[in-house]
Amino acid sequence: MFIVNYIKDVFTALKSLAIGLRRTLFYFTHHNEIITEQYPDNRATLRLADRFKGEVVMPHDANNEHRCTGCTACELACPNGTIKVVTKFDITPEGKKKKAIDKLVYHLELCTMCNLCITACPSDAIKMAQTFEHSVYDRSQFTKVLNNEGSKIMEGVE
Amino acid sequence: MVEELGSNTEGDLIINVGPQHPATHGVLHLVITLNGETIKKVEPHLGYIHRSIEKMCESLTYRQFIYVTSRMDYLSSHINNHACALIVEKGMQIEVPPRAQVIRVLMDELTRIASHELWWGAMAMDLGAFTPFFHAFREREAINEIMEETCGARLTMNYMVPGGVLEDLHPDFQRKVKEFITLYKRKIAEYDDMVTGNIIFQNRMKGVGVISAADAISYGCSGPTLRGCGVSCDIRKIYPYELYDKIEFDEVLETAGDSFARYMVRIREMNQSIRIIEQLIDNIPEGDVQAKTKAVLKLPKGEFYQRVETARGEFGIFIVSEGGTNPYRIKFRSPGFSNLSALDHMARGSKIGDLVAMMGTLDLVIPDIDR
Ligand code: SF4
Numbered sequence A: 001m002f003i004v005n006y007i008k009d010v011f012t013a014l015k016s017l018a019i020g021l022r023r024t025l026f027y028f029t030h031h032n033e034i035i036t037e038q039y040p041d042n043r044a045t046l047r048l049a050d051r052f053k054g055e056v057v058m059p060h061d062a063n064n065e066h067r068c069t070g071c072t073a074c075e076l077a078c079p080n081g082t083i084k085v086v087t088k089f090d091i092t093p094e095g096k097k098k099k100a101i102d103k104l105v106y107h108l109e110l111c112t113m114c115n116l117c118i119t120a121c122p123s124d125a126i127k128m129a130q131t132f133e134h135s136v137y138d139r140s141q142f143t144k145v146l147n148n149e150g151s152k153i154m155e156g157v158e
Numbered sequence B: 001m002v003e004e005l006g007s008n009t010e011g012d013l014i015i016n017v018g019p020q021h022p023a024t025h026g027v028l029h030l031v032i033t034l035n036g037e038t039i040k041k042v043e044p045h046l047g048y049i050h051r052s053i054e055k056m057c058e059s060l061t062y063r064q065f066i067y068v069t070s071r072m073d074y075l076s077s078h079i080n081n082h083a084c085a086l087i088v089e090k091g092m093q094i095e096v097p098p099r100a101q102v103i104r105v106l107m108d109e110l111t112r113i114a115s116h117e118l119w120w121g122a123m124a125m126d127l128g129a130f131t132p133f134f135h136a137f138r139e140r141e142a143i144n145e146i147m148e149e150t151c152g153a154r155l156t157m158n159y160m161v162p163g164g165v166l167e168d169l170h171p172d173f174q175r176k177v178k179e180f181i182t183l184y185k186r187k188i189a190e191y192d193d194m195v196t197g198n199i200i201f202q203n204r205m206k207g208v209g210v211i212s213a214a215d216a217i218s219y220g221c222s223g224p225t226l227r228g229c230g231v232s233c234d235i236r237k238i239y240p241y242e243l244y245d246k247i248e249f250d251e252v253l254e255t256a257g258d259s260f261a262r263y264m265v266r267i268r269e270m271n272q273s274i275r276i277i278e279q280l281i282d283n284i285p286e287g288d289v290q291a292k293t294k295a296v297l298k299l300p301k302g303e304f305y306q307r308v309e310t311a312r313g314e315f316g317i318f319i320v321s322e323g324g325t326n327p328y329r330i331k332f333r334s335p336g337f338s339n340l341s342a343l344d345h346m347a348r349g350s351k352i353g354d355l356v357a358m359m360g361t362l363d364l365v366i367p368d369i370d371r
């Protein structure tokens, strides 16, 4: 009896292995089932989802103007101290002092892409960019100033 | 180390598995006492990825602390976030719009499937089968793509916020989820062909790592680990939150208490998750996705507890509030920690080769154990 069971076991075992191998053979012959992304060869055509949270950026228009008022709401909302708003005082044509940003310093290495700063910003001055290749040679390159050199606030944004 | 363990008899061998070991899926360190090939004791050593998350949360506001919990059990990050959102809503009596509730449940179940897929692949890989890993990742990738489109991230979504969800669903969401369901149903048979029915796999799982229901309860196990012993413990059934009391689904139970039972619970749970998604995907009500909340959230003075069912078991948050903008004390109850503590009991007396199989069926995520 033992021998019969033993042989039975061997046959069920072989059968289960064959069933598994059938799958392997199926993929071996069906190339269109393969879904591998050929990164980095497909970099030119690779597009990430529109909402992908890759990095905080500040969009500027053609006149090098942004929408940031320097209210520091983003700085307060950030859980990691990633954003530092450095403000200055502009003198308006009427001779009044007006608060504006000097620099919006962003530490990419501290950012967790949680989106809280974007939600907190009352004037939609910052948004998430779809970048993802963030490696650099030196850590200091992670510290970015989001507003462009010589940029100023758009007309009408309060 | 040798002195510390004390009671070893002559001839015992002490080996370290981890913290850098491919089978521990992270920085888990096990000190194993062996007698020949037989395990006498397994001692997990934690602390390699301790980030002091509970303490960190105490200095963050109720909006900010949610994102930290995505970094605990990163495979169930939606469900962790969900628990945080629920506890804040409970404390402040915020009414969540129906659309947001449905979205949340959909996301939770997609996360559960993605997590079980990853577990299935990793589990098979632990036992030496490399191909299933890629098959599992193919299905998981489809879910990740859905997440990426709607939530903007693949792993740490931070999509649930107090009062609802961050953004409305992506217009493609429904279509993609339906596509995924079709893909899943087409491919799930492969899982049985390749792994479940495989004779080598079955021989290595059946009767290995047995734990009785009483022991599992006393170790505080939850989730598939406890359901594999036949104990009903699905938080979605016993303490329903969100919509779970209105949805039809079965709690999956197996009775053997061995590795194979835990394996089958997870496989069958994926089918239940699909069932939940199928019920909801065509019935997403219109409306807001976020309730109006105050800019600054303050929980009233008191103690709050909220539990949810993650892919690994019961996840609980306990908050003591002094009425301020951040918690006075916060405590997480993570399923992985309790499940890991049962490993010693399971492994004693079995062979070292089976240890990896047992660890695989516990579905350990180290940052969840070690916060
Ligand atoms: S995404 Fe989050 S972590 Fe990053 S800067 Fe904004 S608030 Fe800070």
Ligand code: SF4
Pocket (backbone or CB within 6 Å): A067, A068, A069, A070, A071, A072, A073, A074, A075, A085, A120, A121, A122, A123, A124, A125, A126
């Ligand atoms: S980016 Fe927005 S929130 Fe931050 S300082 Fe500028 S206007 Fe305020």
